[in-house]
Amino acid sequence: MNCSNPIDAAILADYWLALLAPPEEEDIEEHLLGCGQCSARLGQIIALAQAVRTLARQGSLRMVVSDTFLQRATEDGLRVREYAPPPGGSVQCTVTEADNFLIGRLAADLSGVKRVDISLCDEHGIEQLRLPDIPVHAGTKDVLYQESLAYAKTMPTTTMIARMLALDEIGGERLLGEYTFNHTRTLPGPGAW
Amino acid sequence: MNVELNDAELARRIACGEDREAEAELFRRMVPRIRFYGLRHLRDEQAAQDLAQQVLITTLEALRAGRLREPEKIASFVLGTCRMTVLNLRRGKQRKDRLLEQFAACMPVSVESSNAHLDQEILARCMQSLKERERSVIVLSFYDEQTGTDVAHFLGVSEANVRVIRHRAIHQLRNCMGVA
Numbered sequence: 001m002n003c004s005n006p007i008d009a010a011i012l013a014d015y016w017l018a019l020l021a022p023p024e025e026e027d028i029e030e031h032l033l034g035c036g037q038c039s040a041r042l043g044q045i046i047a048l049a050q051a052v053r054t055l056a057r058q059g060s061l062r063m064v065v066s067d068t069f070l071q072r073a074t075e076d077g078l079r080v081r082e083y084a085p086p087p088g089g090s091v092q093c094t095v096t097e098a099d100n101f102l103i104g105r106l107a108a109d110l111s112g113v114k115r116v117d118i119s120l121c122d123e124h125g126i127e128q129l130r131l132p133d134i135p136v137h138a139g140t141k142d143v144l145y146q147e148s149l150a151y152a153k154t155m156p157t158t159t160m161i162a163r164m165l166a167l168d169e170i171g172g173e174r175l176l177g178e179y180t181f182n183h184t185r186t187l188p189g190p191g192a193w
Numbered sequence: 194m195n196v197e198l199n200d201a202e203l204a205r206r207i208a209c210g211e212d213r214e215a216e217a218e219l220f221r222r223m224v225p226r227i228r229f230y231g232l233r234h235l236r237d238e239q240a241a242q243d244l245a246q247q248v249l250i251t252t253l254e255a256l257r258a259g260r261l262r263e264p265e266k267i268a269s270f271v272l273g274t275c276r277m278t279v280l281n282l283r284r285g286k287q288r289k290d291r292l293l294e295q296f297a298a299c300m301p302v303s304v305e306s307s308n309a310h311l312d313q314e315i316l317a318r319c320m321q322s323l324k325e326r327e328r329s330v331i332v333l334s335f336y337d338e339q340t341g342t343d344v345a346h347f348l349g350v351s352e353a354n355v356r357v358i359r360h361r362a363i364h365q366l367r368n369c370m371g372v373a
Binding site: 008009010013014015016017018019029030031032033034035036039040042043044045046047048049051052053054055056057060061062063064065066068069072131132133134135136137138140 | 200222223225226227229230232233267268269271272275311313316317320321324325326328329331332333334335336337338339340341343346347348349356359360363364366367370372373
């Protein structure tokens with residue numbers, strides 16, 4: 001039987017996250033208990049939420065995270081390896097089998113900036129990847145960049161330069177900080193290196 | 194066939210007399226719906242399954258005894274029973290063993306899980322294809338279950354904006370995963 005008034009998947013996600021007002025939640029619950037189709041869609045949202053949770057716990061996403069996120073991960077018994085090179089400085093770093101998260105804490109003065117990009121460069125300073133318009137707010141003193149653990153564990157010994165850039169309305173770039181990570185490969189790690 | 198009947202028609206059949214097929218069909222339909230309600234409110238798989246069984250036992254009991262006068266309102270009845278049962282579970286009032294013993298004969302041996310398992314590699318690619326803010330909102334919401342206020346503070350935007358970003362990201366993820 002087809003539902004004549006299907007609930008949008010995003011609203012179901014709000015319901016799952018307990019973000020709806022009580023009257024709306026009540027209407028949705030009554031609908032869900034009478035509708036197999038929308039209930040099945042809620043099942044997909046729950047599966048998505050659980051899969052995102054698993055993925056996040058694996059530390060395999062390359063992204064900017066918050067201190068609260070890392071605190072939660074630590075409380076969950078996960079191991080966070082963090083490096084905090086000063087702006088313009090470098091740090092020796094690695095990752096081990098026991099680590100769950102690899103974090104670069106990038107300090108910079110972000111006051112007044114509208115948009116911030118992270119540019120990831122090779123040892124010659126040539127950009128390999130960019131994270132555009134990362135989440136920051138006016139009071140941020142540092143940005144927590146999470147490197148993909150799956151990638152880092154298979155990386156050879158190498159140097160990576162991260163640049164934090166402020167962008168203005170017309171696309172002009174200003175360097176906020178440059179951070180060099182001298183990575184030593186994971187041992188034993190993949191062979192043939 | 195019972196599979197073609199709507200929930201109210203099944204409820205009517207059960208109320209009219211012993212219709213084991215109708216009971217089994219209602220059971221099959223309602224278990225996942227109640228289980229999801231349980232997962233939402235109890236955040237525990239085992240507790241959600243227990244809730245589904247207890248609520249369905251109470252519902253069958255009411256239908257057989259003719260206490261549900263308006264079968265078309267079966268969803269309301271089940272919702273009310275879910276709420277009461279969750280309250281009771283939280284208060285630690287367990288009727289489970291006695292009811293299970295009383296109704297064990299009419300209950301299916303196992304209930305299939307309706308949670309789809311998503312391919313983690315595809316999900317990782319889809320997550321990586323989101324914009325930075327979208328990815329952050331999804332991870333902070335689903336991993337940490339942070340409130341809209343917390344996420345808004347981290348992103349430096351309003352809660353309404355976070356909602357828009359979250360909705361857009363969910364639609365994009367579902368499209369990318371091929372489940373939209």
